[in-house]
Amino acid sequence: MIFLNFLISGISLGSIYAIIALGYTMVYGIAKMLNFAHGDVIMVGAYVCFYAVSRYGLNPFAGVALAMLVCTVLGMVVERLAYKPLRQAPSLAVLITAIGMSYFLQNTALLLWSSNPKVFPSIIGRGAFKLFDGRLSVSHVTVLTIASCVVIMAVLSLFIGKTRLGKAMRACSEDKGAAQLMGINVNATISLTFAIGSGLAAIAGALLCSAYPTLMPTTGALPGIKAFTAAVFGGIGSIPGAFLGGIMLGVIEIFAKAYISSQLSDAVVFAVLIIVLLVKPAGLLGRMTQEKV
Amino acid sequence: MTMRRLINLKRVEARRIYLTYAVVIVAYAVCQVMSSTKFLSSSMRGMLVPICAYMVMAVSLNLVVGVLGELSLGHAGFMSVGAFSGVAAAIIMQKTITYAPLRLAVAMIIAAIFAAIAGFLIGIPVLRLKGDYLAIVTLAFGEIIKSVLNNFYLGMDSGGLHFSMLTDTTRLLKGGRLIIRGPMGISGIQKIATFPAGFILLMISLMIVFNLVNSRSGRAFMAIRDDRIAAESIGLDITKYKMMAFVMSAALAGAAGALFAMNYSTIVANKFDFNTSILILVFVVLGGQGNMLGSIIAAAALTILPEKLRQFSEYRMLLYAVILIVTMLATNNAEIKEFLGRLNPFRRKEEAE
Numbered sequence: 031m032i033f034l035n036f037l038i039s040g041i042s043l044g045s046i047y048a049i050i051a052l053g054y055t056m057v058y059g060i061a062k063m064l065n066f067a068h069g070d071v072i073m074v075g076a077y078v079c080f081y082a083v084s085r086y087g088l089n090p091f092a093g094v095a096l097a098m099l100v101c102t103v104l105g106m107v108v109e110r111l112a113y114k115p116l117r118q119a120p121s122l123a124v125l126i127t128a129i130g131m132s133y134f135l136q137n138t139a140l141l142l143w144s145s146n147p148k149v150f151p152s153i154i155g156r157g158a159f160k161l162f163d164g165r166l167s168v169s170h171v172t173v174l175t176i177a178s179c180v181v182i183m184a185v186l187s188l189f190i191g192k193t194r195l196g197k198a199m200r201a202c203s204e205d206k207g208a209a210q211l212m213g214i215n216v217n218a219t220i221s222l223t224f225a226i227g228s229g230l231a232a233i234a235g236a237l238l239c240s241a242y243p244t245l246m247p248t249t250g251a252l253p254g255i256k257a258f259t260a261a262v263f264g265g266i267g268s269i270p271g272a273f274l275g276g277i278m279l280g281v282i283e284i285f286a287k288a289y290i291s292s293q294l295s296d297a298v299v300f301a302v303l304i305i306v307l308l309v310k311p312a313g314l315l316g317r318m319t320q321e322k323v
Numbered sequence: 324m325t326m327r328r329l330i331n332l333k334r335v336e337a338r339r340i341y342l343t344y345a346v347v348i349v350a351y352a353v354c355q356v357m358s359s360t361k362f363l364s365s366s367m368r369g370m371l372v373p374i375c376a377y378m379v380m381a382v383s384l385n386l387v388v389g390v391l392g393e394l395s396l397g398h399a400g401f402m403s404v405g406a407f408s409g410v411a412a413a414i415i416m417q418k419t420i421t422y423a424p425l426r427l428a429v430a431m432i433i434a435a436i437f438a439a440i441a442g443f444l445i446g447i448p449v450l451r452l453k454g455d456y457l458a459i460v461t462l463a464f465g466e467i468i469k470s471v472l473n474n475f476y477l478g479m480d481s482g483g484l485h486f487s488m489l490t491d492t493t494r495l496l497k498g499g500r501l502i503i504r505g506p507m508g509i510s511g512i513q514k515i516a517t518f519p520a521g522f523i524l525l526m527i528s529l530m531i532v533f534n535l536v537n538s539r540s541g542r543a544f545m546a547i548r549d550d551r552i553a554a555e556s557i558g559l560d561i562t563k564y565k566m567m568a569f570v571m572s573a574a575l576a577g578a579a580g581a582l583f584a585m586n587y588s589t590i591v592a593n594k595f596d597f598n599t600s601i602l603i604l605v606f607v608v609l610g611g612q613g614n615m616l617g618s619i620i621a622a623a624a625l626t627i628l629p630e631k632l633r634q635f636s637e638y639r640m641l642l643y644a645v646i647l648i649v650t651m652l653a654t655n656n657a658e659i660k661e662f663l664g665r666l667n668p669f670r671r672k673e674e675a676e
Contacts, residue, residue, distance in 0.1 A: 064455065112648055122394065126608045129601055130647035137641040255462070257599065262459045286651035291489055293506075297470035300463035307456055308448050 031165050033076075036288045037281065042172040042241065045179030049234040050257030051264070052186065052271035053227030059203040059267035060223045063121060066128040067108060068231060069254015070135035073247060075101045075232030076239045077143055080150055083179020090153035097232040105228025106221050114217070132251075149248045150239035171240045178233060183273050190269065199223060204268065256283075256299070263303055265316020274314055275287035279303075343616040347529065350623075351522045358518070366630065368616060373476070374626050376583035379528045381606035383575035388604065389613035391568040392548030394458040397445075397465025398603050401438045402580035403555065403595035406473055409434030409581025410509050411502050412647025413531040423515040427585060431524065431578040434502050438577020442570045450565045465600055470666075472592035477503040508591030509584075516585035524582055525619075528575050532615060535571060544568055561585055581658065609650060610661035 050072060057065045075097040082093035112131050116124045158169040190196035201209040202219045210216050238253060239245050256279060264275025279299060286298035306314065354371060357363045384398045413430040420426040445464045452460055477486045480499025491501065503509055536539050543564045546554040557563055584590045606625060610617030628646070632639035653659050 058455075112652070115652055118657065122388070122608050122612065123651055123655040125394075126605055127648055127651040129605065130644050130651065133640060133644035134648065137644055141637060141641065255466075257563040259459060259463065262456065266455065291474075293474050293489065294470055297467045298602070300467050303463050304448060304460055307452060307460055311452055311456060313456075 031162065034166060036284050038168055040281035040284035041277055042175045042280070043284060044260075044277035045175045046234050046238050046241070046276075047253070047257045047260045047280050048273045048276025049181050049182060049230050049237070049263040050253060051276045052102075052182070052269065053231050053234075054258050054261040055264075055266055055272040056199075056223050056227050057270060058261070060199060061220055062112065063113065063124045064258070065113075065130065065227070066125065066254075067131040067135055069250035069252075069257070070099050070132050070139070070226065070237040071105060071108075071228045071231040071250070072238065072253065073250035074104060074135060075141060075235035076150065076245050076249060077139060077148075079153070079232070080237045080239070080245055081150055083153070084151060090151075094153060094233060094236045097236060098229045101228040101232035101235075102225045105224040105231075109221055109224040113221075114192070136247050136251070143197075143247065145247060147244045150243040150245045152240040152243065153236055154240070171237070175237045175241065178237065179276075182230060182233070183269075186269060188270075194221065195219075250254060259303055262313055265308060265313030268313070268315045268317070271313055271315035278314075332345025336537065339616070340537075343529060343533075343619070344526070346616060347522075347525060347619065351518075354518070367627075370626060370630065371518040372516045372521050372586040373583060374623050375518065375525050376579045376586075377603070377606065377622040377626055378525050378619045379521075379579035380576055380583070380603045381610065381622040382525075382528050382532055382615050383572040383579065384574075385607045385610075385613065385615060385618045386535070386544075386568055386572045388546065388607050389611075389618075390536055391544045391565060393565070394455070394604075395461040396458050396597070396600050396604065397463070397570075398576055399463035399595040399597070399599035400445075400461075400465035400468035401442060401576035402599070403430075403468055403472060403592055404441045404582065405434035405438040405577025405580030406584035406595065407475075407503060407509065407580075407589055407592070408437035409510055409577070410584045411477060413513070413515070413581075413585065414500070414502050414509075415484075417513070423513070424517070424520065427515045427517075427520055427582075430585070431581045434581035435574040435578040438580065439570050439574035441577075443566070445573075446566045446569045448590075449553050450562055450569065462597065462600070465597060469592050469596055472503075473506045475503055476501065476505055504595075506591065508589060508594075510589040512585060512588050512590065514586060514588060516582050521582055524578060528578075529615060530576070531571065535568075540564060540567055551571070605647065607648075 035130055050068065053068050053071075054065065057068070058061065077089075078097040079093045082088040082096050083090050088096065106130055112127050113124060126177070133303045152171055152303060154170050154174055158167040159173065160167050190199060198209070198214045198219045201212065201214055202216055206216050207295070209219075234253075234257075239249070257276065260275040260279040261272050262275070263279055264271030264273070282302050283295055283299050286295040310316075354363070358368055358371070359408055380398065380402060384395065387393055387395050387398075413426055416426055416429065420429060445461075449457055449460050449464070463479075471488075474489050475486065476488070476491045477484065478491075478499055478501040479485070482499075486503075489659040491505065513518040543554070543559050546557075546559060547561055547564060551561065580595070602625075603622075605616050606622040609625070610619070610621035620625070629639055632642050
């Protein structure tokens with residue numbers, strides 16, 4: 031029963047990682063860049079949600095919707111101002127710009143909202159379902175988290191696979207030049223990708239802070255790195271990979287905390303990542319690209 | 324050997340190398356004079372050793388990122404290994420080597436050896452990967468080193484050295500000393516790192532790196548960077564050369580870590596986290612990949628900058644971020660570059676040559 035409990039909380043944490051990892055993996059798939067500021071978009075989303083709910087008394091779900099709106103706009107603005115001028119630049123330059131953007135968001139948050147940790151109210155209360163005569167308790171937040179992750183995955187897969195915009199995104203990630211020749215607006219597509227990724231980050235922020243209710247300007251940093259790891263774990267650029275990688279990372283982390291050592295859990299997570307990459311150098315579901323000679 | 328190599332160099336390359344040495348020596352002399360005439364504020368004087376350490380870190384990372392062309396996001400891990408092994412060695416040798424500069428030198432050598440071993444062990448799995456996957460694995464190793472050192476206990480008593488993981492089970496005899504105390508790190512360090520020592524370490528690092536870059540191996544590094552497949556097809560042993568660069572870079576980072584740590588009375592493993600790795604990477608990219616002088620200048624400028632921005636108090640890290648972004652945009656966007664080029668008449672001429 032305890033095992034089941036750990037498994038469920040692992041899947042729940044993993045669902046959050048998966049939602050964040052989607053943002054990384056989509057942006058990587060299309061713009062071929064690591065958006066280091068993504069973790070901080072989560073934090074911004076959580077703050078917006080926090081203030082909307084606790085100060086202005088908004089309905090929590092309206093708060094999340096507002097956070098999504100703010101983050102979507104933020105993601106697009108960041109892309110337009112900082113990343114778009116560097117489309118032709120070497121990838122390291124873009125990486126450093128993204129890191130600069132991450133510092134910028136963290137420090138803006140520090141100025142606006144101070145470094146005092148805020149206690150985030152759960153978006154659906156702290157209740158729990160009791161199963162097996164109360165031997166297993168699953169909190170509402172956990173259920174909501176897992177359910178949102180599944181819904182997001184399903185909707186996103188449908189969007190990417192079935193719609194014209196989704197097709198445009200796939201075409202851009204395959205070959206930007208050819209996509210442009212086919213009449214696809216590459217810049218708009220990249221912008222859309224950032225918008226979707228950042229909107230998802232807002233949801234992840236609200237869920238993350240509902241489960242772990244301390245909110246600080248650096249809240250997004252570590253989950254950001256973990257989710258990035260999850261994206262690589264599943265094969266960066268692959269959407270099912272982000273889902274699988276996120277869930278597995280969450281489960282491994284909780285199990286490592288429970289059965290090995292809580293202080294060494296991060297080390298265990300990263301060690302597993304290294305072993306996976308040695309066996310499958312492109313991640314679990316990543317495609318190996320053929321090298322041209 | 325050094326001389327002959329330098330004579331055989333292409334003119335431009337030799338000029339660049341001599342310029343780098345000259346700038347470092349002049350900067351050292353100026354700082355020494357300023358510091359002895361009390362012209363430097365005490366906060367600036369306290370930053371001289373960390374700046375030297377960061378410069379060595381940047382130069383060593385530049386060997387991997389700029390010359391070998393592989394992105395490493397865990398460089399602080401080697402600094403950490405060097406810091407802990409070097410400081411522990413210095414504490415153990417406190418009674419046997421009483422002359423502080425010698426103890427510092429020996430500690431830095433030990434730190435370099437430990438970091439090189441770590442670099443070798445990490446290099447075995449890491450160097451089989453490519454590109455972003457290699458980067459994420461170096462990040463992972465950096466985090467693993469941090470977690471392990473956070474849970475590592477090392478003590479010394481009359482019975483020798485004892486170590487344990489997770490909890491302190493070293494059971495030291497009376498009069499023993501617990502040197503590394505898990506998340507508390509090492510405290511009570513004698514501050515024996517000096518600015519001249521930092522200068523010497525930087526000069527040695529530059530000599531090693533320049534010699535390596537302008538040797539057969541260095542040309543192999545650049546061949547691998549520019550076209551791995553072509554390099555492989557002419558018979559270069561990719562793994563061997565990558566390993567060579569990686570281990571050398573780790574060793575220098577280890578020595579820098581020891582220097583850095585012995586400038587403070589306490590160090591903890593959390594000081595050498597992902598953010599530190601990124602900081603060093605920023606030095607390298609901002610200074611120009613493969614350009615050692617650029618790395619050195621960027622390391623100095625970006626370490627002093629937050630200090631100088633102190634008058635803007637809480638806005639300083641925000642300004643730092645803005646400066647970073649704007650610099651990257653200004654140096655990498657063709658339109659902005661052209662615009663700046665038009666403002667600066669000398670630059671155009673230089674480019675036309």
